[in-house]
Amino acid sequence: MLSHLWQTVLRHSLFNKAQHSTRLRVSRKFMNDKVRKIFWQAFPLWGILLILFWLFGPVSPFLTLFKPGQFVTNESTTTWRYPPPAVSTTPLDFFPDDRRDLRPIRSDEAYAEVAKTLRQMYQLPSDEWPKPHLDPSVNEIQELGPVPKAKFPANNPHSDEKAQLGKMLFFDGRLSRTQQMSCASCHIAELGWSDGRSRSLGHGAHQLKRNTPSLLNAGHASELFWDGRVGSIEELIVAVLANENEMATSPQEIQATLSNIEGYPPLFQKAFNDPTPTQARVAQAIATYVRTITSEPSADFDRFLAGETDRLSDSAIRGLHLFRTDARCINCHHGPQLTDQKFHNIGLVYFGRKYEDRGRYYVTQKAEDVGRFRTPGLRNIERTAPYTHLGFFDLPGLINLYNAGGSRPKPRPHVADSPLLPETSTMLIPLHLNKQDKADLLAFLLSLTERRRRDLMPDLP
């Protein structure tokens, strides 16, 4: 039936009509009528084979949509599991060889052996892990682990109504003076709640001074912004709404706009027992939503902790160990979110230069705080590029910076005698990591990537 249909198509096709063209006359020499007939009659067969090959063959664009996996059954459940990341997640080529005194490079077999031993050690509960290498100035650290849910403060407890209203307001551009900028303009769920820019564009496409940080786990921080200048998310939201370079609006404008949108007052009534959309309530609702944005234990690292011992590649296991020991990262990046929530200077102050940012100093006015910034959490770090408060770095670049012991630029002559001349943290010292070590650290950082969260824009009233 199919071949009959096909022959009818053929009979009317251009190909047949062009029988007298030179091309066909030439081809007839090579292909007599009979062979040609069989060839086209068999089309349904080889056509289907061709399509099957395209779909499932070795270079199939279709199969790449599905990663291979398998069903794994333990005592209670059966789950679909992807194989652990290949060791090729180690982008060695990111790191050109440098010629200083480095930790010795081992053979592939020796590295595999190290990973095997470490894998056994890190399968134990975290209080039995190898001891971290701590700086003399650091007394205690909290071990790495899964992130707990955020707590809601007594003056703004959680309710579903409030969180849902907060989500709408988070995505609603009408909160800004231009009616076009919402929190979601700069904090994009798919980009780990940052915006992928070195520094974001604010009101009137004006470039802001700092990189947009992730909102993930912001509910756990007691001091927010890169310099810790606000103490609560509510306070931060009020500041962002009023900021001339961000949403550039006022409490009156917000209340007037939202009161005039028919659907909003009833939602405020449900969430606050009062229909008036005051700025304070707007801030409370958005803050409640922001506090719900916490890590999900879906990263390879969490699943490794939960007992899936093959989730981390050999490289990532060695990276985890380096992170806690010889690379000294754990001194500042510790606890479930990999931050001590304190302020340090890693040398990116640009003192007396165009990009100067004194960081924590603006809050405390203390000379030792010049150039200190809040240690960012490292969860989902793969997605929140580019990095640091200026957004100048990619991950390999930052690892090279740490390997050099932080940045210690020579002061510009005109500020060399300034009493505010910043000092890079003495916790940062040259690490002598070789190319493989750096790739291992990177592989560990990449194991902190969580399942992609898509918080789509809700229907707005």
Ligand code: HEC
């Ligand atoms: C124009 C881009 C932009 C918009 C719009 C914006 N933010 Fe931000 N956000 C930033 C930048 C940049 C920072 C860091 C500023 C700093 O540290 O000085 C930041 C910081 C934050 C932080 C602190 C995170 C931390 O760990 O310190 C939170 C929370 C936050 N924003 C929430 C919001 C909310 C809620 C809204 C909507 C009301 C919003 N932002 C709108 C760019 C933006």
Ligand code: HEC
């Ligand atoms: C002395 C404390 C300290 C140590 C040790 C330290 N960091 Fe940091 N880290 C910071 C601070 C502070 C920042 C933010 C700096 C800035 O923006 O100027 C930062 C930023 C980062 C960032 C960028 C995060 C972002 O969202 O922009 C990454 C990634 C990072 N560190 C990884 C590491 C690794 C890997 C190590 C170990 C090799 C390490 N850190 C050691 C304090 C430290």
